[in-house]
Amino acid sequence: MSLEEKVKNIIVDKLGVEPDEVVEEASFVDDLGADSLDLVELIMSMEETFDLEISDEEAEKILKVKDAIEYIKAHT
Amino acid sequence: MDKESQVVVVTGGSQGIGRAIALRFAGQGASVYFCHYDPDDSESKKTEKLLAEAGGQGKGYKVNVADKDEVKAFFKALVQEAGRIDVLVNNAGITKDGFAVRMKEQDWDAVVDINLKGTFFCIQEAARAMMKQKQGRIINISSVVGAMGNPTQANYAASKAGVMGLTKAMAKELASRGILVNAVAPGYINTQMTDILSDEVKQAFIDATPLGKMGEPEDVAAAVEFLASENSRYITGQVLHVNGGMYM
Numbered sequence: 001m002s003l004e005e006k007v008k009n010i011i012v013d014k015l016g017v018e019p020d021e022v023v024e025e026a027s028f029v030d031d032l033g034a035d036s037l038d039l040v041e042l043i044m045s046m047e048e049t050f051d052l053e054i055s056d057e058e059a060e061k062i063l064k065v066k067d068a069i070e071y072i073k074a075h076t
Numbered sequence: 077m078d079k080e081s082q083v084v085v086v087t088g089g090s091q092g093i094g095r096a097i098a099l100r101f102a103g104q105g106a107s108v109y110f111c112h113y114d115p116d117d118s119e120s121k122k123t124e125k126l127l128a129e130a131g132g133q134g135k136g137y138k139v140n141v142a143d144k145d146e147v148k149a150f151f152k153a154l155v156q157e158a159g160r161i162d163v164l165v166n167n168a169g170i171t172k173d174g175f176a177v178r179m180k181e182q183d184w185d186a187v188v189d190i191n192l193k194g195t196f197f198c199i200q201e202a203a204r205a206m207m208k209q210k211q212g213r214i215i216n217i218s219s220v221v222g223a224m225g226n227p228t229q230a231n232y233a234a235s236k237a238g239v240m241g242l243t244k245a246m247a248k249e250l251a252s253r254g255i256l257v258n259a260v261a262p263g264y265i266n267t268q269m270t271d272i273l274s275d276e277v278k279q280a281f282i283d284a285t286p287l288g289k290m291g292e293p294e295d296v297a298a299a300v301e302f303l304a305s306e307n308s309r310y311i312t313g314q315v316l317h318v319n320g321g322m323y324m
Contacts, residue, residue, distance in 0.1 A: 041207060
């Protein structure tokens with residue numbers, strides 16, 4: 001499974017959205033209906049899946065699907 | 077949720093109120109994981125035996141709840157083995173009494189670290205698992221002293237009042253994930269912790285209790301069982317006082 005697919009799977013699972021909604025430009029809050037605790041869960045799940053530690057400052061910048069993919073690409 | 081497959085974690089479960097709580101759940105066939113920080117394993121082994129006799133499965137682990145790494149490792153191993161956590165009972169607690177003007181910093185820290193910070197660490201770890209399950213119950217053992225105050229217990233009273241605030245914050249934070257968080261605040265209960273009190277203080281507690289006697293660990297365990305059951309599914313962020321009327 002590609003990195004992009006893994007990230008999208010996490011988002012589908014955590015936010016309960018349809019896979020085709022998870023496009024790169026989608027905003028977690030505005031387009032995918034995430035609340036603040038959902039965002040925390042997403043970050044935790046990405047940390048677990050990719051064995052990362054994402055600081056709060058960095059996490060705050062992960063607003064869209066593509067932000068997450070780019071962050072993980074740059075840090076794995 | 078089928079009670080027989082319930083996974084229950086009780087901190088400070090080798091003796092006193094914690095043991096009674098562990099036994100209560102074991103009696104329903106739950107898998108009970110309890111931790112303790114006794115110098116030796118004798119009470120823990122005894123509790124394991126009692127749990128098996130009560131019809132459940134029980135295992136004791138030596139964990140210092142005030143040590144984040146130890147707590148993390150304990151919950152990690154537990155989730156790996158049991159696969160889930162249905163109920164967390166934060167019961168581990170100590171006293172180090174003394175007048176505030178003479179209280180040593182380490183006695184303040186020890187009590188607040190175990191009673192309050194330890195409760196927080198365990199909630200942090202259990203909540204991660206419960207959020208994934210989208211259900212769970214967290215029951216924190218506070219104390220009547222956290223609501224009323226008590227001379228020579230500045231550290232204990234502060235820690236137990238802290239547990240009440242923590243309970244309410246966590247109840248709000250986790251409600252959307254189907255996790256209910258409540259506290260039970262025992263009054264004067266017959267345990268080792270209260271056995272060390274002077275006869276004078278014991279009598280004063282009884283005199284201050286409308287029901288006129290001390291409570292038993294089982295009285296607290298019954299309240300915990302209720303807050304872990306389907307019957308309390310619309311209750312969160314509450315402090316249930318089990319104190320014979322000492323505080324209303």
